[in-house]
Amino acid sequence: MSNELGKAEHDLAKARADLEKAEAHHAEAEREIARARSELEEAEKEFERIEKKEHIQVSISTTAGFYPAEGFDSVPEKQAIEHELHKAQRELRIKDITGWIASVITAGGKRTLDSSKSYAENGLSGKAEIDWGPSEGGGG
């Protein structure tokens, strides 16, 4: 009987020791998870910073309406301007854009853009209000 009691006490002590070890592992694992979460959040913030840095806010105005209808679209600076113009054409249901020019109006006057090139190549960054419509007509 005393042998059995001794064995039971021994097992209990072992079980307590195992439990303490498991709790220590659990605490360590939770710290690891917290560290990983923190690193992930940092990485996401850095990704957003890079993405924001390499994007431009764009609004296109035409006499058929604005694209987007309100505010600005965030698009990569390295994207060709015509990509957004085609979206505007579809959204605003403009049938034919032959002879249309995209431009920006600056303090120095109106500057025509090369829509086959990117915003960055056209010297645009940050925020761009692009005017789009037919160039001056022929005649005379």
Place this chain on the structure above:
Amino acid sequence: MHPAAAQALFEEETKHLGPALCGRRGWTMHRIDFPIIDCSFSASGRTPLRMTLTCDNWNDLPPSIRLETPSGEPLRVLPPNPTGVFHAGPHNLTNLPFVCMRGSREYHTHPSHVTDLWDTCRGGSSYTIGGIMTQIWNAWLKGTG
């Protein structure tokens, strides 16, 4: 074109010529109700150009476009350094300077251009009311004075 249909098309095509677009382009809309659009173009260092478009029978007919002084009087002499579409005239019907460009009624009724029919450009995206105004604006921006 039935007058009601002309008015409906006019209103559809001019609904976006509002403060947001005008603010960006330096346009001042003095009046915009069928069949009249009275508008001025402004830009830094330039004398504003005012004009009235009369869009009766739109779009069977192109708009008649009267160039005006900033106060709204008919422009009898063109300002210096205009670009090609601004014709010193006098036009055979109005006896005034005029916009000599496809999409202007004065162009299509001028003896030199009566064979260039409005019907060949009518309905195109560059020949909506806003499209015609944009073409004139772009021509004006290329000039000086």
